[in-house]
Amino acid sequence: MDFLQTLILTTDSAVRLSVPLLFACLAGLYSERSGVVDIGLEGKMLGGAFAAGCVAAITGSAWLGLLAAILVSIGLALVHGYASITQRGNQIVSGVAINFVASGLTALLGQAWFGRGGKTPQLPNTARFTEITLPFAEPMRNVPVIGRIYSDIISGHSLLVYAAFIAIPLTWWILYRTRFGLRLRAVGENPGAVDTAGISVAWMRYRAVIIAGILCGFAGAYLSIAQSAGFSKDMTAGKGFIALAALVFAKWKPLNALGACFLFGFLDAVAIRMQGTALPVVGEVPVQAMQALPYILTVILLAGFIGKSIPPKADGVPYTKER
Amino acid sequence: MSAQNAKLPRWVDYGLIPLLNLTAALLVSGLVVLLIGENPLEAVYWLVQGSLGYSEGVGFTLYYTTNFIFTGLAVAVAAHAGMFNIGGEGQAYVGGLGVTLACLALDHYVPWYVTFPFALLGAVLFGAAWAAIPAYLQAKRGSHIVITTIMFNFISYSLMAYLLVEVFKQPGSMQPESRTFLEGGRLPFIHDVAGWFGIKMASSPLNLSFVVALLACVFVWALIWRTRLGYAIRTFGTNPDAAVYAGMNLSRIIIITMMISGGLAGLMALNEVMGAQNRLLLDYVTGYGFVGIAVALMGRSHPVGIIMASILFGMLYQGGAELAFEMPKITRDMIISIQGLVILFAGAMEHMFRPALVRIFTSRSDDLGQEA
Numbered sequence: 001m002d003f004l005q006t007l008i009l010t011t012d013s014a015v016r017l018s019v020p021l022l023f024a025c026l027a028g029l030y031s032e033r034s035g036v037v038d039i040g041l042e043g044k045m046l047g048g049a050f051a052a053g054c055v056a057a058i059t060g061s062a063w064l065g066l067l068a069a070i071l072v073s074i075g076l077a078l079v080h081g082y083a084s085i086t087q088r089g090n091q092i093v094s095g096v097a098i099n100f101v102a103s104g105l106t107a108l109l110g111q112a113w114f115g116r117g118g119k120t121p122q123l124p125n126t127a128r129f130t131e132i133t134l135p136f137a138e139p140m141r142n143v144p145v146i147g148r149i150y151s152d153i154i155s156g157h158s159l160l161v162y163a164a165f166i167a168i169p170l171t172w173w174i175l176y177r178t179r180f181g182l183r184l185r186a187v188g189e190n191p192g193a194v195d196t197a198g199i200s201v202a203w204m205r206y207r208a209v210i211i212a213g214i215l216c217g218f219a220g221a222y223l224s225i226a227q228s229a230g231f232s233k234d235m236t237a238g239k240g241f242i243a244l245a246a247l248v249f250a251k252w253k254p255l256n257a258l259g260a261c262f263l264f265g266f267l268d269a270v271a272i273r274m275q276g277t278a279l280p281v282v283g284e285v286p287v288q289a290m291q292a293l294p295y296i297l298t299v300i301l302l303a304g305f306i307g308k309s310i311p312p313k314a315d316g317v318p319y320t321k322e323r
Numbered sequence: 324m325s326a327q328n329a330k331l332p333r334w335v336d337y338g339l340i341p342l343l344n345l346t347a348a349l350l351v352s353g354l355v356v357l358l359i360g361e362n363p364l365e366a367v368y369w370l371v372q373g374s375l376g377y378s379e380g381v382g383f384t385l386y387y388t389t390n391f392i393f394t395g396l397a398v399a400v401a402a403h404a405g406m407f408n409i410g411g412e413g414q415a416y417v418g419g420l421g422v423t424l425a426c427l428a429l430d431h432y433v434p435w436y437v438t439f440p441f442a443l444l445g446a447v448l449f450g451a452a453w454a455a456i457p458a459y460l461q462a463k464r465g466s467h468i469v470i471t472t473i474m475f476n477f478i479s480y481s482l483m484a485y486l487l488v489e490v491f492k493q494p495g496s497m498q499p500e501s502r503t504f505l506e507g508g509r510l511p512f513i514h515d516v517a518g519w520f521g522i523k524m525a526s527s528p529l530n531l532s533f534v535v536a537l538l539a540c541v542f543v544w545a546l547i548w549r550t551r552l553g554y555a556i557r558t559f560g561t562n563p564d565a566a567v568y569a570g571m572n573l574s575r576i577i578i579i580t581m582m583i584s585g586g587l588a589g590l591m592a593l594n595e596v597m598g599a600q601n602r603l604l605l606d607y608v609t610g611y612g613f614v615g616i617a618v619a620l621m622g623r624s625h626p627v628g629i630i631m632a633s634i635l636f637g638m639l640y641q642g643g644a645e646l647a648f649e650m651p652k653i654t655r656d657m658i659i660s661i662q663g664l665v666i667l668f669a670g671a672m673e674h675m676f677r678p679a680l681v682r683i684f685t686s687r688s689d690d691l692g693q694e695a
Contacts, residue, residue, distance in 0.1 A: 039409075039473070083671035092407055092469055094671030096616055100663025105355065107656035112359035118656070241473060248470055286489065292481035295474040302466035302474075311467065 008152050010269050015153060015161065016227065018265025020045065020236075022164040023219035024243030025250065025257045026171050027212035032252060033175065034208030035188040035314040039095025040080050041216060042240025043102030048073040048220020050106035053120035053231025054113070056127040056224075065127070065225045066160075070217030076102060077213030078206075085205045088318035099240075107233045118233030120224070129158040129226040158226040160218060167215070171254040184208055188312035191319040201319045219243075245298040252312060264294040331677075331684055337628070341621055341669060343676045345635075348664040355660060359652055366646055366653060373645020374638035380645065382513065382527025388630075388637030389529070389594045392536040394615025395633055396543050397588035399624035403547055404580040405560035410457060410472025411588040412612025413479035417453040418589025420483065421445025422596045423491070423501050423603040430508030438507050442597050443535070443590070450589015451582040453479065458581030462574035468581070480606070487605050501603040510598040530598035532590075539587060540626035546583070556580050588612060614662055620670040636662070 024041045031038040048069035056065030076098050083094040110118040134155035141151040175181040187194045187204045195201050219239075224231040246264050250256035271290035331340075353363035374384045394411045401408035408414075425441040457471035484499070491501035510531045514524040547553040559566040559576045567573060595607050614636055621635070622628030643658035668675070 037469075039469075079667070083667065087672045087674055089671035089673065090407075091671075092409065093616060093620065093666060096409070096613060097663050097667035097671055100613070100666060101660055102663075104656045104658070104660030104663055108355070108654055108660060109359065111654050111656070112652050118654075238477065241477060244470070245474060286485050288481040288485040288488075292478045295477045295481075299460070299466070299471055299474045299478075302470060303460045303464040304466070305464075 004148075006273070008148055010266070010273050012153050012156075013272070014262065014266035014269040015157065016265075017268045018261045019161050019164045020219040020222050020227075020239050021243045021246055021261040021264055022167065022257065023215045023222065024240055025246045025261050026167055026254065027215035027219070028244055028247040029171065029250075029252060029254060029257060030184070030208045030215070031212040032247065032315050033188045033312055034184050034205045035191060035312060035317060035319070036081070036084050036205055036209055037091040037095065037316040038080070038209075038212060039092055039244065040076065040098035040102075040240075041095075041212075041243050042236050042238070043095075043099035044073045044076045044213060044216035045220040045223065045240050046099075046106055046234070046236045047076050047102040048217040049224040049235055050102075050110060050120070050220070050231045051217075052221040053123075053224040054110075056123055057114075057121045057230065060124075060127045062127055062129050062225050066129075066218070066221045069221035069224075070214050073217035073220060074210055074213035077209045077216070081206050081209040084318065085202050085209070088320065091316050091318075103234060106231070110231065110233065120231040123225060123229040125229075127225065128229055129160050129222075131156050131158055132162075158222075160222045160226045163218065164222075165258075167218075168254055168258045171257075175254060180207075185312075188314050191314050195319070195321065201321075205319075216240075242294055245294050248311075249294075249298050249301055251310070267293050331680060335680060335684065337623055340673065340676060340680070341623070341628075344669040344673060345621070345665065347675075348661065348668040351664050351668075352657070352661045355657070356653065361650055361652055366650060366657075369646045369649045370638070370642035372642075373649075374642035377525070379525035379527050380641055382525060382529040383641040383644075384634070384637040385513075385533055386527060386529040386594070386599065386637075387640040388633045389533045389536045389598075390591050390611045391614060391618045391633035391636045392540065392629060393591040393594070394588055394611050395618030395622060395629040396539055396615075396626065397584045397612075398615045398619035399622070399626075399629060400543060400547070400556075400587060401580060401584040402619055402624045403553075403560050404556045404576060405563070406461075406577070406580065406584075407469050408454065408472055408581065408584045408588075409469055409616065410454060410475050410585070410612070411591075411615045412608050412610070413472070413476035414450040414453045414585040414588035415591040415608045415612050416479045416483050416606075418446040418450035418586075419592035419596045419603055419607065420486065421447070421449030421589065422592045426504045426508030426597055427501065430505040433507050435507055435509055435511065439510065439531075439597075442508075443593060446589040446592045447586035448589075450592070451586040454581045454585025454588070455578060458578045461581075462577040476612070484605065487603065491603060499605045504597070504601045508597060509601050510593070512598075528599035530594065532594035532598045535590065535593060537630075539590060540630060543587070544626045552576075552579065588615070610659070610662075617662060617666040617670060620673070621665065 024045055028038045028041050051072035052065040052069035055068035056062055080094050080098055083089040084091040107118040110120060114120055137151040137155035140147045175185065183194060183199055183204055187201055191201045223235055242264055246257060246260040250260040267290060271287050274285065275287050356363040356366050374380055394415060397411045398408055422442045422445050425445040426438060429438040429441060453475060457468055457475055460466045460471055461468040487499040492499050493502050512526065513529045513533065514526045517524045547556065555571050555576050558569065559571065559573065591611060596603055600607065618629055618632045618636060621632035639658050639661055643655050646653055647655045
């Protein structure tokens with residue numbers, strides 16, 4: 001019973017922790033499937049989180065906060081798009097730049113506007129996305145196994161959590177069942193062929209980058225106005241890079257992304273829960289080892305020791321029309 | 324002819340374009356300063372005054388410059404081979420481990436100049452080793468160096484945090500840091516060295532690693548442009564197919580180049596750990612590795628350019644501290660934003676002004692041609 005309780009609590013917190021990873025990972029998926037490498041997930045998330053924190057604090061509306069997060073994140077995405085699609089610049093450099101700019105500006109403006117060491121004001125619950133109890137969660141609790149799973153793990157999250165889990169099948173559907181998705185995948189594998197078919201490579205990629213912006217906006221808003229009650233300096237804390245690792249781990253596929261993000265979220269939840277407790281066989285596992293595990297797993301996967309992760313063929317290659 | 328590939332005079336390519344890019348970045352930064360309701364010109368004044376206005380400030384500027392030279396060279400060497408080493412951050416961090424081990428082992432017994440070569444070797448070896456794994460995986464297993472080096476940055480944070488908390492932390496101390504090195508594990512400060520010759524200088528953390536950094540620049544110049552290996556590196560960077568055709572061993576080039584790159588990044592630890600702090604601190608790299616990318620880009624991967632770009636970033640760092648003191652609304656985060664903007668304009672959008680410049684310069688040379 002005690003073990004079950006721990007498992008349920010850990011899974012519940014894993015769901016919460018995997019949400020920003022899911023949004024960011026899907027953002028990276030759209031971008032990279034179209035051939036634009038996105039190291040700037042972290043920066044876009046941070047920019048979004050800051051915008052959401054500010055606007056929700058000023059207007060008192062979580063929805064306006066979310067909108068602001070999306071707009072700011074799209075703005076950063078368009079900078080990335082302009083540099084890497086129109087200017088054909090180095091996409092990695094552009095991503096690094098966006099991370100720096102977002103990290104610097106959010107802290108600077110946060111301090112200048114609110115003067116709380118880079119934090120935005122503490123939000124009341126009315127200005128946040130708060131937990132929603134699904135119907136029948138209470139009566140279901142007593143049903144064995146399923147009841148606990150339903151009322152403790154599935155129910156009781158904010159709207160954005162459910163949005164993240166809906167975004168996965170939606171992305172799968174868009175990518176594999178729509179004309180847009182077919183073209184998006186094509187433009188990331190063989191932009192020349194797409195161009196020959198009379199479709200604008202640049203416009204396809206811009207749309208992918210904008211979608212990435214929207215999703216990072218969701219991720220950021222989740223961090224500052226759903227999971228916490230306000231923005232704090234550098235609150236993404238490397239989540240954008242874990243999402244990037246998850247994207248590689250998921251082999252650039254949406255359904256795998258769910259597994260990868262949940263796995264990394266779960267590892268995070270276990271690391272938090274296990275801090276200082278000894279395991280039966282191995283003894284106490286250092287928390288740093290748990291933190292490094294997602295990255296180590298990704299490196300191993302990337303090296304082809306467990307399966308093979310192959311990026312889209314034109315990923316990171318600027319497209320130049322033949323002349 | 325496309326505007327991207329058109330030939331421009333060298334001084335335009337290496338002087339005017341970086342200058343225009345930098346100006347654009349600084350103009351946007353000025354707008355940010357306006358946005359938070361301060362005077363950008365006053366900010367510039369404090370930045371320059373704080374970094375160059377007095378001798379202590381100059382010392383601090385050059386001390387930061389030292390870090391940027393090392394990480395900038397690291398990125399540049401890899402860039403010559405067409406590779407992107409984004410892992411300077413982790414390599415510098417792990418390099419600190421090499422320095423620390425050498426200093427902790429020797430500082431009781433010998434003077435600094437005996438410890439120094441061991442610390443240098445430690446920095447290079449540990450940094451190189453940390454870069455060698457991603458390089459090996461790229462060369463032999465085909466995993467992309469950019470992603471692996473990013474992952475290795477994060478792995479290094481965890482590894483070093485573990486070592487600092489569990490191994491190096493002193494009993495009774497709450498700080499996750501190693502013990503402070505004795506005299507035998509400390510590089511002399513430049514103001515001390517000047518003192519030996521009877522010259523009085525304001526004290527600053529600037530130390531002998533600055534000289535090492537300058538020597539590293541000479542080393543990189545000689546390596547890239549004056550050796551067989553450098554030729555192979557440049558050939559591989561410009562055209563890998565040609566390199567294969569010429570019979571060069573690609574795996575070997577990838578691994579050796581990345582190890583040199585990692586070793587240079589590791590040397591940054593010499594300045595911070597043995598030079599300035601005299602102990603190993605948690606997260607002491609704090610972005611120098613990433614800024615190395617900007618330095619290499621602005622310096623066009625040439626040692627002379629890298630020195631100039633490093634001085635610029637050193638000024639931003641030192642001047643930024645002064646700026647935050649004089650104008651409290653502009654915190655040091657401003658410097659991070661400026662760095663980001665410089666990376667954006669000088670790196671990702673480096674060709675933005677090119678088409679216009681090509682138009683100006685080709686039309687002018689056409690006019691000249693007609694006159695003749």
